[in-house]
Amino acid sequence: MNWVALRMLTGDRAKYLGIIFGVAFAALLMGQQLSIFCGLMRNTTSQIRDIEGADIWVMDQNVQFVDDVKPMSENELLRVRGVEGVSWAVRLYKGIGRARLDDGNFQQMILIGLDDATLVGAPRPDRIVHGELGDLRQPNAVFVDEFGWRYLFGKEPFQPGKTLEMNDKRAVIVGMCKCNPTFQTFPILYCTYSQAVQFLPQERKTLTFILAKGNDDLPKEQVCKAIEDQTGLRAQTNDQFFWTTIQYYMQRTGIPINFGITVMLGFVVGCAIAGQTFYLFTLENLKQWGALKAMGVSNLRLVGMILLQAVIVALIGYGLGIGGAALFGFVFQRAMTSTPPAFYFGWQILVGTAAAVVVISLAASLLSMRRVLFLEAGVVFR
Amino acid sequence: MTATVSAPPMAAIQFRGLSKFFGTAETKVTALDNIELALPYGEMVLLVGPSGCGKTTLISIAAGLLNPSEGEVVVLGQNLTKMGANRKVRFRGENIGFVFQQYNLLPALSAVENACVPLLIAGWNRAKAIAKAAEILTAVGLGNRLKAFPSQLSGGQQQRVAIARALVHEPRLLVCDEPTAALDAASGRTVMQLIKQVAVQPDRAVVVVTHDSRVYDFGDKIVSMADGRVVEVLGKGQRPHE
Amino acid sequence: MLTRYILPLLGLIAFAFAVQQMTQAQQKTPPAVPPVEPAKSPFAKQLAGSGIIEPETENISIGTNLPGIVERVNVKVGDMVRPGVPLFRLDDRQLNAELVVRKAFLENAQATLEKLNNAPRPEELPPLRAKVAEMVANLDDQTKQLTRLQRLGAAASEDELTRREAGVAVAKAQLERAKADLALQEAGSWKFDRLVSQSAVKQAQAQVEQTGIELTRLTVKAPQLKWDATNSASDATEYKVLQVNVRPGEFVGTVQGQALIVLGYIGKLHVRVDIDENDIGRFRPNLPGFAQPRGNPHVKFPISFVRVEPYVIPKKSLTGLNTERVDTRVLQVIYRIESADLALYVGQQMEVFLNAAEGK
Structure with missing residues (x-):
């Protein structure tokens, strides 16, 4: 039938x-x-996914999502390092900077400042289209993301040495990397932390995030809990932070x-x-x-x-x-x-x-x- | 297939004090009023009468499609009024063949496929069912149109397919509802001839509801009804008063 | 054909494509490894701090007593210098000129004193003596004239007699005065005048000495070592010149905290560890640990506790910005680096990890 x-x-x-x-x-x-x-x-959440290498994001306890920047005192980094179960912790700047282009226009930029010594959070080698990661240690050096390059320079093929002006300082583009598309659509600049601080107007505090890695034999959630208990900061795993951010946008937009x-x-x-x-x-x-x-x-x-x-x-x-x-x-x-x-x-x-x-x-x-x-x-x- | 059913001399269909009402107390309509009737095997019984006289209701009850309000109906030795719904469905599938006024063939199926549907309902394997249906179709003279779809067939041909379908599983009761109403006179006669020729068997009862006076000649027995009552039962060759 | 095979097939192909796209989008890259593995602590309970390398003596920032223009710098960065060695000298022309003036004043005072000591002048006495003789003679003359007149008696007029008597009185007074003049000269200078003059000489002498000392203060020397018992220094210790911020021709002031030259005794390097005030509760003296230079987590230097700075100071954030920012306060703890490896430099930043589980 x-x-x-x-x-x-x-x-x-x-x-x-x-x-x-x-x-x-x-x-x-x-x-x-x-x-x-x-x-x-x-x-x-593209930046949460782009900034790799660490398991745990530590931030001010009032941070609601990844673009909600509430800088902490530099000392918090050391306090996080002292938490039991934390294998290492490094600083990270993530925020918005304003760049002046050659034609005199201003453009908002997503600025990511990586720990000078270790460059934790840098794009992995297969995401780097041009340049070497080590180039970031050159003075005033920045990496720009692929979409950002097209946004800034149109169809022009990539060539290192292009400059931007940020906070009256010169930023030299030395490399290009692939990044996940962002919500804000601003170009992304990678540089070292100390460089990022100089690309910004003077602020009292600049430490927006701490990237930490827990000991391999401990569950990440437990390490997060330990960090929160001992420092009073907010600690989330990559996944937790991902969902926190999404939840924010779901509720607030x-x-x-x-x-x-x-x-x-x-x-x-x-x-x-x-x-x-x-x-x-x-x-x-x-x-x-x-x-x-x-x-x-x-x-x-x-x-x-x-x-x-x-x-x-x-x-x-x-x-x-x-x-x-x-x-x-x-x-x-x-x-x-x-x-x-x-x-x-x-x-x-x-x-x-x-x-x-x-x-x-x-x-x-x-x-x-x-x-x-x-x-x-x-x-x-x- | 019909081994459980006792053979003649018993009547194929027996109505005892059968009444059918529609509606509730105030709007009660009496469709059938205390029918006492016995229909034998091996004959073609024509059920005639004006529209609304209750002949369709009567065969619906005989086919197990409607339940009587009062009285009993025994079909092929089985008391339908005492039968459960599921058993009744199976009983119908196994023992009753239907020929409808509008043929009611499935337009998506070819003639032979249409004809084999009752076998499929009975759970036959499709290839065997189609082979059997092809035999019957050949028997009704459509051996050359097996693969034709209903839309490609004339009314008479369609009704012949419908007859083949009604008989393919060798039912012991064939119920035909106005089989000739949608056909011209010649086709109507062919169809009635076919029914008479193929369907009427000693162990099979055939009931034809009609008010097509052109086909009265084919009936072995004519039951004339009016207002839910059996007016008269005539023998072969006789005609009801009209 | 279309309905029975192609459409389901199309549906299947489309679905397979969707699944393929989905798995592609779903793909998770394996966790990335940081370009340089950050410094890790092996301790279960750890206390982390950032530190700065400093010499055992801490950094000695040499200043100057006097403002002025630098004339000459005697050392360069990296020199080993013994205590007392001149480091640099300021321009001394003004003080030299002043010294000459001061010396002239001294000579003047000395000459004045000499003059007083040598009074009276011998040549001044004979005229005075002669004057006395003259006055004696004059008195004698007047007396004689009076006597003669008196001898005349009444012949002498009353008027004449009175005049002669007055003449004698005048001559007597004149003799007295001449004698007094002579006595004054013969007595020489007054004692008190000499005392005044003597102190003037002393004052002038002191001023000359002062200028001389100021001239030596223009030369800045390496300070004398003043060691406490914990120090490993001996008398033969030499400072290392760590930084020279002064060059000939530059003006230097006496601003506090201005390090013109930084010296340090580098026997053992120390690391000054900043411990956040929030972590002070977890810190105890004598915690063991190690230090790693920033950016090189593969090197570990064992460290041992030296002392705690008892005063909790505002933290200087170590971002390298020229405007150091103060946010929280930190406890500073001094550790000694127990390693002869001198691949470390004074002022280098270190990551310090202390084992908070140990230590009583």
């Missing part, structure tokens, strides 16, 4: 394609919007609501198209369903047949839609070169969209099923 159900489904090609298109469209819309949303949210609405719209439109087409399809075949019922097909069997149709439609539609979303991201990420794209295609997208498609198909099939199950078999005689 499943065979009959399938033949019924595919019998009318136009309707069949219509249903699949509806599901695929809903899946595409939701998958793509969710991906952009996740990408945007993820971009807020309108982004989730706006995207939520779009995703909901996708869901509703998908429901409407797929659900209605499927429902109408069932309705049109009502006489046939009735005949089958009269011929001795049990209700259970009927439900099975309708569910099978829904599953097939959902599977194909979902595959096409999610594939379309992936293709969109694929093209989008390659087409955008001057500005960092916000697109993250994680497994959560696949699962979330799948869940929505399941709900859509289930809703459509339940609606149809109701009509078929409560169908008086006798109607076929009229």
